[in-house]
Amino acid sequence: MKIFEYLQKYNYEQLVLCQDETSGLKAIIAIHDTTLGPALGGTRMWMYNSEEDAIEDALRLARGMTYKAAAAGLNLGGGKAVIIGDPRKDKSEELFRSFGRYIQGLHGRYITAEDVGTTVADMDLIHQETNYVTGVSPAFGSGGNPSPVTAFGVYRGMKAAAKRAFGSDNLSGKTIAVQGVGNVAYNLCRYLHEEGAHLIVTDINQENVERAVEDFGAKAVGVQDIFSVDCDIFAPCALGAIINDDTIGLLKAKVIAGAANNQLKEERHGDRIEQMGIVYAPDYVINAGGLINVADELQVYNRDRAMKKVETIYDNMLRVFDIADRDQIPTYKAADRMAEERIARLARSRNSFLQNPKSILDR
Known part of the structure; x- marks a missing residue:
């Protein structure tokens, strides 16, 4: 896969590879477009046939989220994450908390949520390391079953x-x-x-x-x-x-x-x-x-x-x-x-998303 060629074809902003030897984390975060706001999209956990398949899936899904958020009138961009692994046996506290730290390191450019292979409990573990996560337990302020x-x-x-x-x-x-x-x-x-x-x-x-x-x-x-x-x-x-x-x-x-x-x-x-x-x-x-x-x-x-x-x-x-x-x-x-x-209309007035220091996520 010619990664930069693919990124340029659909104008992606960022591709992040995340690795943690202790927890076994192998994750990919794709950020397509943050013109309208931070990229929001779920984290999928799946047994991919290859690392290339995982990257392609993350990229494809991230672009879809850009269109979905824009069409819905939301001030959000499109992103997606995938964790390579078997959701039935490879989950652990340390894996999701490690992943949460990678999300925190993006300083609000990407906000995650549930997706195929992940649950509210997984989001709660991520939430221990970052506020940039939705779909957590109602006790943490979520809307519950969507x-x-x-x-x-x-x-x-x-x-x-x-x-x-x-x-x-x-x-x-x-x-x-x-x-x-x-x-x-x-x-x-x-x-x-x-x-x-x-x-x-x-x-x-x-x-x-x-x-x-x-x-x-x-x-x-x-x-x-x-x-x-x-x-x-x-x-x-x-x-x-x-x-x-x-x-x-x-x-x-x-x-x-x-x-x-x-x-x-x-x-x-x-x-x-x-x-x-x-x-x-x-x-x-x-x-x-x-x-x-x-x-x-x-x-x-x-x-x-x-x-x-x-x-x-x-x-x-x-x-x-x-x-x-x-x-x-x-x-x-x-x-x-x-x-x-x-x-395109909003791109004329602003470019990529910059974290607001007074964002409610950081209060």
Whole structure:
């Protein structure tokens, strides 16, 4: 991997390699862009096939966080960290505290959070060494489980997409197919049920399906059948790359709006959706509620304030549709353009993030 060539291609600011022999720490911190503020993004712990794969994953995810934060209207940049190791057996107090000291050494340029393979308990250990961490235990001022907040944001974004497709954001009587009924999607189903929507659900975990059927009167279908059901809205809330060559021709929905990350396997699938006349709600715009929620912890967490900010996902989604119309481009490209335009506007007045000595994180 030609690292500097990759950094230059997407204009990354910094790549940090962290090593501690005593704890066995091998970590990578990638900071993509701090034009809007400090880089915030979770720490992933994973058994990568190679160090190069770990670096590439950190870089790719960091860039995604820049766009997600910018599109959400947050004063944050994009960053991400990965720890090379098996989260089932390689965790230790000394490993996470060592990693916390590396984060502290960046003096606020990077703020971490939970991600795949890490937990609240891990964030609490990091917190012993630095204040630049979110998603800690509620006793330390966190917002707790972010799933209901993420679900509320998806619900708001779905209503905006429905307005685009049907002329009204009223979901009462609409049939919504939900793929995956985990913590976020279960809470999404609750919002949809309360508004009077008809739910069709599937999940690889049968208990999740049964809970949705019992609590919301949902209809259960097979994992492969969810794509072809008659519905108004398809809500992918499980795996990424779910809109692909095998599934796209099966869809009967007029709207795709769900919580899953990286829903399009390739960009050309976003183009195909546009050609089919399906309204697509770009994933990193609609599922930004979790990021908004942890970002609020930087100001001493206030749930009402966080939820009020999450409500604006509705307006952010309408703005994406306006840009799509203005520039005659698919919505997945319009979301990128919305984020890039905001960064460009603020870049004219400030460059890279500099730590404020009076930051609330240091009080």
